[in-house]
Amino acid sequence: MDLCFDFVNNSCLRTNRAPANYSVMFIAMFGAIILTTVGNLLVIISISHFRQLHYPTNFLILSLATADFLIGLVVMPYSMVRSLTSCWYFGDLFCKVHSCLDMTLCTGSIYHLFFISVDRYYAVCHPLHYYKNLTTNVIELFLLTTWSVSCVFSFGLVFSNVHTEGIQDYITSYYCIGSCSLTLNKLWGTISSLICFFIPGALMIGIYMHIFSVARNQAKLVHNHHSFQPDKSKSKISVRAERKAAKTLSIVMGVFLFCWLPFFILTVIDPYINFSVPEDLYNVFLWLGYFNSALNPIIYALFYPWFQKAFACIISGNILKAGSSFSQLLTGV
Structure with a gap:
């Protein structure tokens, strides 16, 4: 029987894993960390x-990338050690700080995705008023809301200990030296899931569904208009654009829901089943949510040709040349 801390009374037990299982978990988690940090750093x-x-629009993507980069840099490495060993070696205070940073950055990442959907809504549904409504000041308000709500809620929840009311006896019964878990009671498990995921997620789904509906109707109008023209090339282009928009939005929402929905469903139901969810299942869903931060650069950056050009410039080393910051990456601007 291995302990997290030898010769320490009430030490937690260290999980013994088969070498093959340990290797697979380590490679998957370490790979996610590298992909998250490198992709968002680019x-x-x-x-x-x-x-x-x-x-202005890119400032949202920049802030999103910063949140995801910090998840990969200051959250995921410590979570990897905890997931592999079931031990926390970094002290009780940093356990709370890590929980706060984890919740803050993951919530911030979700809120960034929501405000990006708002930006896309105005771009597609109200293009004539887009630059008038989505100004730098509005984007700054989006960013202030995202970071302030995420920080205040996360740090306030963890350090106030309101999430432990009514379950102190349960927490005391399983506590040991080397444990670090954020256990939420029924009330705060539901509230935190609503604030951090279900409310912004539901709004985001509604926005993207409306965007898709508007884009489809616009494509149909263009198609009908050009069906009476001898040259139908423009209508063909509009149909391709509709298909591309549908594909992009499907990927955006599919990846978002696939990554985060299982974890937050688990967060809600776990207090109602006496916290009987297996630790390994919790870790799988947690890391699935983390992986969304690795995919965000691909979804929100690599889909755009100008970012592909920027990445190529960085990787090739051309970014080090004098005047590279004035490179023309956008066409028609």
Whole structure:
């Protein structure tokens, strides 16, 4: 029987895993960390360096990439050690700080996705008023709301200990030296899931469904208009654009729901089943949510040709050349 801390009374038990299982888990988690940090760092460098990318919409993507980068840098490595060993070696205070950072950055990432959907709504549904409504000041308000709500809620919840009311006896019964878990009672398990995921997620789904409906109707109007024209090339282009929009929105929502929905469903139901969810299942759903931060650069950056050009410039080393910040990455701007 292995302990997290030898010769320490009331030490937690260390989980013994078969070498093959340990290796697979380590490779998957370490790979997710590398993908998250490197992918989001490329987005941060791209938007920060290239002057042509300095416009309000990209500031949302820059802030999203920063949140996801920090998840990969300061949250996931410690969670990896805990998931592999079931032990926490970094002290009780940092356990709370880590829980706060985890909740803050993951919630912030979700809120960024929501505000990006708001940005896309105005771009597609109200294109004539887009630049008037989505100004730099509005984007700054979005970012202030995202970071302040995420920080205040997360740190306030963890350090106030309101989430432990009514379950103190249960927490005391399983506590041991080397444990670090954020256990939420029924009330706060539901409230936190609503605030951090279900409310912004439901709004985001509604927005994207409306965007898709508007884009489809616009494509049909264009198709009908050009069906009476000898040259139907434009209508064919509109049909391709509709299909591309449908594919992109399907990927955005599918990945988001696939990554985060299982974890937050688990967060809601676990207090109602006497916290009987297996630890390994919890870790699988947690890391599935983390993996969304690794996929965000691909979904929100690599789908755009100008980001692909920026990445190529960074990887090739051309970014180090004088005047590279003035490179033309956008066409028609």
